[in-house]
Amino acid sequence: MSVTVLDAAAAALEARRGGPAVAVVAxxxxxxxxxAARILVREDGTVTGTLGDGELDAAGVALGRAALxxxxxxxxxxxAGGRExxxxxxxxxxxxxxxxxxxxxxxxxxxxxxxxxxxxxxxxDDREEFATPDRFPAEATVRRMDFSDPFRDVPLGRRTxxxxxxxxxxxxxxxxxxxxxxxxxxxxxGMIGSRRRVRAAFQALxxxxxxxxxxxxxxxxxxxxxxAETPEEIAVSIAAELIQxxxxxxxxxxxxxxxxxxxxxxxxxxxxxxxxxPQEPRHG
Amino acid sequence: MDDTGxxxxxxxxxxxxxxxxxxxxxxxxxxxxxxxxSKMLIDPEVGLIGTIGGGCGEADVIDAARSxxxxxxxxLVKVMLTDxxxxxxxxxxxxxxxxxxxxxxxxxxx
Numbered sequence: 537m538s539v540t541v542l543d544a545a546a547a548a549l550e551a552r553r554g555g556p557a558v559a560v561v562a563x564x565x566x567x568x569x570x571x572a573a574r575i576l577v578r579e580d581g582t583v584t585g586t587l588g589d590g591e592l593d594a595a596g597v598a599l600g601r602a603a604l605x606x607x608x609x610x611x612x613x614x615x616a617g618g619r620e621x622x623x624x625x626x627x628x629x630x631x632x633x634x635x636x637x638x639x640x641x642x643x644x645x646x647x648x649x650x651x652x653x654x655x656x657x658x659x660x661d662d663r664e665e666f667a668t669p670d671r672f673p674a675e676a677t678v679r680r681m682d683f684s685d686p687f688r689d690v691p692l693g694r695r696t697x698x699x700x701x702x703x704x705x706x707x708x709x710x711x712x713x714x715x716x717x718x719x720x721x722x723x724x725x726g727m728i729g730s731r732r733r734v735r736a737a738f739q740a741l742x743x744x745x746x747x748x749x750x751x752x753x754x755x756x757x758x759x760x761x762x763x764a765e766t767p768e769e770i771a772v773s774i775a776a777e778l779i780q781x782x783x784x785x786x787x788x789x790x791x792x793x794x795x796x797x798x799x800x801x802x803x804x805x806x807x808x809x810x811x812x813x814p815q816e817p818r819h820g
Numbered sequence: 821m822d823d824t825g826x827x828x829x830x831x832x833x834x835x836x837x838x839x840x841x842x843x844x845x846x847x848x849x850x851x852x853x854x855x856x857x858s859k860m861l862i863d864p865e866v867g868l869i870g871t872i873g874g875g876c877g878e879a880d881v882i883d884a885a886r887s888x889x890x891x892x893x894x895x896l897v898k899v900m901l902t903d904x905x906x907x908x909x910x911x912x913x914x915x916x917x918x919x920x921x922x923x924x925x926x927x928x929x930x
Contacts, residue, residue: 541842541924545830552824564846564920569895572922609857611847622896624846624920626857654822 539574539585547576548628554656556580557629559600563587564611564622577625579604587623591616596623603627631656632695632723632782637686637711638702639666639678642728645771646699651675653775655697658690683710687718697724697778699758705729705737712737712754716746724781726758726774735812742813752809826859826870830924833863837926840864841885843897843919845872850915852901853877862921864889877901877917884921894922 544560551558559577575585575593577600587596595614603610603625611624634650636643639661650657657676661667667680679689686707692698698715700708708727715725727734734756741751759773760780826842833840841862845854853873860878861869862885872878877899884897897920901913 541922542831542834542927545827549824549827549831552827562846562920564896565894567896567898569891569893572894572920609846609855611856622846624844624856626844654824 539576541572541574544574544576548626551628551630554630557604557627559603559625559627561587561596561600561603561623561625563592563596564624566622575600577601577604587621589616592621592623596625599623599625604629630695632697633658633691633693634778635660635687635690635692635696635698635722637661637698637700638707639663639668639671640701640703641767642701642770642774644671645768646701646774647672647676649771649775650778653779655778660686660690683707685714686711687714692718692720692722694720694723696722697781698722698726699774700725700727705733708733708737709740712741712751713744713746716741716750721750721753724755724778725753726755726777728758728770729756731757731812734808738809738813748809748815756808823857823859823870826861829861829863829866829869833861833866834924834927838863838865839889839926840924841888841921842924843872843881843885843921845917846896846920847918848915850901851913852915852917853913862889872919873913873917877913877919881919881921884919888921888923892923892925894920897921 547558548560557579561575561577563573565572573587575583575587575596577583577597583597587593592614599610599612604627607627607629609626611622614621614623632655634655634657636646636659639659643659647657647659651673659672659676659678660681662680662682664680667678669678672678681689700711702708738751759770760776762773764770764773830842843860843862845856845858847856858872859870860872862882863869872881880899881897888894896918899917899919901915901917
């Protein structure tokens with residue numbers, strides 16, 4: 537069965553709406569022109585279509601799997617049938633999730649930006665008067681929860697970005713404690729708060745036996761440093777950090793060129809944790 | 821418009837029976853306005869949907885789209901964005917972009 541450009545577009549859209557992730561792999565015609573043969577490679581290993589040759593298909597499936605693993609688009613040149621072929625793969629993945637915990641001042645502009653940037657946005661709060669859909673964009677889901685088990689009703693996955701913008705570090709602690717013990721580590725955990733407040737939450741978590749390495753993956757202070765002050769500005773700085781995270785991989789995937797600096801916020805976080813809570817000097 | 825909008829427009833044009841051309845950036849070298857995977861639809865009746873980088877090379881792709889729709893044959897277009905800066909040309913970003921331009925046949929409603 538041959539995969540047309542329309543079949544590929546339909547499969548890509550289905551994935552982007554939350555269906556199964558798919559990589560579209562194409563054999564690219566040269567400048568002289570010709571048909572672009574395609575295959576679809578899915579996460580469960582299913583392959584549809586053919587690139588017209590067994591060797592090309594094998595290379596195409598490998599390229600498609602790599603695209604699914606790392607996201608974005610990639611190419612490879614393959615020798616088959618006595619000539620060189622350019623294969624191209626692009627991954628189409630379900631939407632990234634943005635989970636905002638605390639429906640206060642920052643959540644409102646952050647939810648708007650999240651929707652604008654294509655995240656599937658969920659806002660959580662325990663207070664009825666804050667967890668109201670009319671304060672948020674129509675595309676966002678707003679839920680009430682209880683901090684004793686804040687993530688009970690929301691799935692935490694590898695494409696989830698969690699923003700803790702709660703009103704007290706007690707709640708940050710409750711959320712982080714759950715997140716640090718979750719089966720799946722979310723793609724991103726950011727926590728807002730002053731140095732003092734962040735230190736208090738981190739210290740309590742270390743005291744509760746949370747591994748330091750795990751804690752070091754929490755971004756705090758959250759957002760890129762652009763001197764943000766108002767809730768809207770802070771939301772922009774957080775959104776900018778999410779973009780940096782999202783595009784960092786794509787930058788690595790580029791073959792060469794004047795790439796923008798790749799995202800390395802993790803190193804920054806490790807430094808912050810060490811500065812706030814230096815490790816005990818080792819004796820002996 | 822992001823690339824999801826472009827994909828939606830592809831299906832929409834096909835349903836409406838219009839033959840259009842889809843441009844996809846497949847490989848870049850050096851400095852280019854957008855990266856591999858970016859898409860633009862050239863719909864002769866509606867215009868451009870999405871962007872692969874604006875003035876920086878889009879004109880070459882639009883030219884190619886015309887012939888691709890006419891001949892029904894896809895081809896790879898190499899867009900050189902390496903004009904000298906003092907030429908005041910829009911194509912001075914500095915890189916090379918390879919763009920697949922392919923016909924999307926309009927089909928009867930199924």
